[in-house]
Amino acid sequence: MFNNVGIGDPSSSSILDEDDMTAVFERVMGVNVLAALLGTKHAGRAMVAAGRGGSIIITYAVLGLARSTSAELGKNGVRVNCVSLSVVATPLTVLHYQASEEELEALGEVISTLKGVMLKAKDIVEAALFLASDESRFVSGHNIMVNGASSVTKIF
Known part of the structure; x- marks a missing residue:
């Protein structure tokens, strides 16, 4: 399973924008991390039950956060x-x-x-x-x- 769920923030809010950053973070991480966890959980259960092994590929979250914020904040x-x-x-x-x-x-x-x-x-x-x-x-x-x-x- 390629567990590549992921969304961004279409409003292009800045990490420095305190007004909505928490809500944006919770929404994006709720999809990008929680959905990946739940997808992995259910795919893993199915693969274990099938008894044939399998493969789950997950995209990155915290490292991605570090890299994307380094690009934005590096300008400062x-x-x-x-x-x-x-x-x-x-x-x-x-x-x-x-x-x-x-x-x-x-x-x-x-x-x-x-x-x-x-x-x-x-x-x-x-x-x-x-x-x-x-x-x-x-x-x-x-x-x-x-x-x-x-x-x-x-x-x-």
């Missing part, structure tokens, strides 16, 4: 970027996955191609600080992958 010297990460053991992920910090670190080691180093929250903070600093003054509309190449390699 504002940079917008995204940070994508891998498994990092934090109190929230321990709670979410119902796993110990050690188990999450072991999982992180399995999926990362960078051996001998473990992803820590500090690594994500440093990437964000770089993006917030003048050292990245010409970086905008980018997605920094802080994941030990787990997103570009075969894990299992």
Whole structure:
């Protein structure tokens, strides 16, 4: 299933326009993200029930938001970027996955191609600080992958 639902805002409102930006965001994200989630849910159920596997392709939302707003806000010297990460053991992920910090670190080691180093929250903070600093003054509309190449390699 190519889950490519997506709408834009025909009014071409600016992200700086406080009057209607929340309503526009809720409408657009309600279609672009919630509809994609529900479409994936129902297609996934049908594919699992059929027992033949399948493929679901989803368009992007948060990265798209970063890229589109970087184009608009860049005209005013504002940079917008995204940070994508891998498994990092934090109190929230321990709670979410119902796993110990050690188990999450072991999982992180399995999926990362960078051996001998473990992803820590500090690594994500440093990437964000770089993006917030003048050292990245010409970086905008980018997605920094802080994941030990787990997103570009075969894990299992």
